Amino acid sequence: MRQGHEKGGAVKRLAILVIVAALAWSGFWAFSAWAQKRAIEGWAEDRRADGWEVSYDDLAIRGFPNRLDTTFTGLLLADPGSNTVWEAPFLQVLQMVWSRDHVIIAFPDEQVLTRDGARYEMSSEGLRASLVRDDGYLLRAHAEADVLNVSGEAPLALSDLTAAIDRLEGEDRTYRVAVNAEGIATGGRISGGGDDGLRLDSTVALAEPLRPETYADAQPTRIEIRRAEIGMDALQLAATGELDVDEDGYPEGELSLRVENLREAIEAERQAGRVPSEVLSLIESAAQLLAGLSGREDTIDLTFEFRDRRTWLGFLPLGKAPQLH
Template structure:
């Protein structure tokens, strides 16, 4: 019995050593491939621990940048934990400070904790099956500005059974506090509370292909169908809710209908004008029609209206109110 135990232990130790070498080599090859594609992809150290049951990888001074899309990410460290006997289950841990650059701006992100659990489909190119992300005391600050904060962010995504690229995504932010710059711009009277009492979304999105490793290496999957079960935000006496379904063509133009419910909608129009999202003249014209609709429904403070997306425009009833957004992920 003792000999059998020692042999088994030796075989398992050998498996871990060989597996660890394979994991480390795989990461190194991935970074080499990104550099060959023109990326900036660097780290100062790659350490692997976790014997005997895990492959725990820590990258130090990590920097990734894709010049083609304009996205970049820098972090003092990043950790990826994988069970040696279940390699398709991954735990990712972010540092308390990181930098994210988009094609339009740079953002400093800080948190007390940020980690995710991801399960990929076996024998695939890391095709996402389901994921959960939790961030505590999250702050997101545009460079040169103060931060938008929240005490917690919860996000979950799950690939729907029997579908190749249909995902159910849920998101909720606790105690979301807009930046003071945004608050001063849209709430000049100072009447709104410091935090939103609700900010959440439950959406089902069908993409043109599954989310897998190629989404990082090559290009992002693009939405083709968006089913908004419910998205809502509540800020003081202001309440906004969306539901509906959109089809998205290859150019990213949506078609379909979203139903919007807005409480104290006039104040929302004033905020849109203050933030320069719309002009005062257009807001006054829009308010006239919306006031009539709200009055016909019996409550002049609450709107419950459909927005139709067609011919690259957004329609309120028969009246076009603006261009439809282009829904493409860069």
């Protein structure tokens, strides 16, 4: 009898311990959700104080017991400083309770970006991203989408898209930037297969370590493009280069560009009727001249030099160099 009584007491103590632990975890999750909501509301108030418009129809935090799933509905962010407005019917930010520096973001199928009065409607399938931070600084950011379509003055369609920003090991200001899309189009059917698509492999050094919330203010100091390629139907573009960037954002260095099958691509655009014939004739005339300088009939090889805040093609000055920040 005594042994059974002791066994029953042990089970009772274990049950009490489990209940206490469950209550404690429930309280911790509730506090974490409350702190998350307060932090978001505080961020929104800070942005409004800076002149932003920040609004949402609802803010809900769910995911008990292990996650903090934050869902915005009717979200609008407007930054008057950059004349940028972003609207989305919803946005989900997913985190584990014990790993707040790893964030997964799920985007809606439809969203709208307006910049300087130009409106871009974005439709997507499976668009999502993940961010990993260390003490607030970005370690890596990855994004992917099965399909991403952007309408506007220069419509673009991408399929099987992946993009990555990874901080190099042992560095705190240098990141590898890579983008890959198996299909790409500027209108009409998305091409894919063979050499078609988009590929970028580059390294960017910044003046300061990157924080996700201040990415728009990032200032590059050096850009190395190991591989940048775009293939659409017949047209093939490839670029490589190394550029240093001064404190005002002007590049110094060289950028090499190769264009292949331009004549066939121009004829395809002429048949499709997407570009005015006058524009195509102008491009065709310029392409023939540049191809002649390259010594090839349908391939253009150019090296642009950036120095003294100007752009040069050989000994020919082309004008002011682009300002990168």
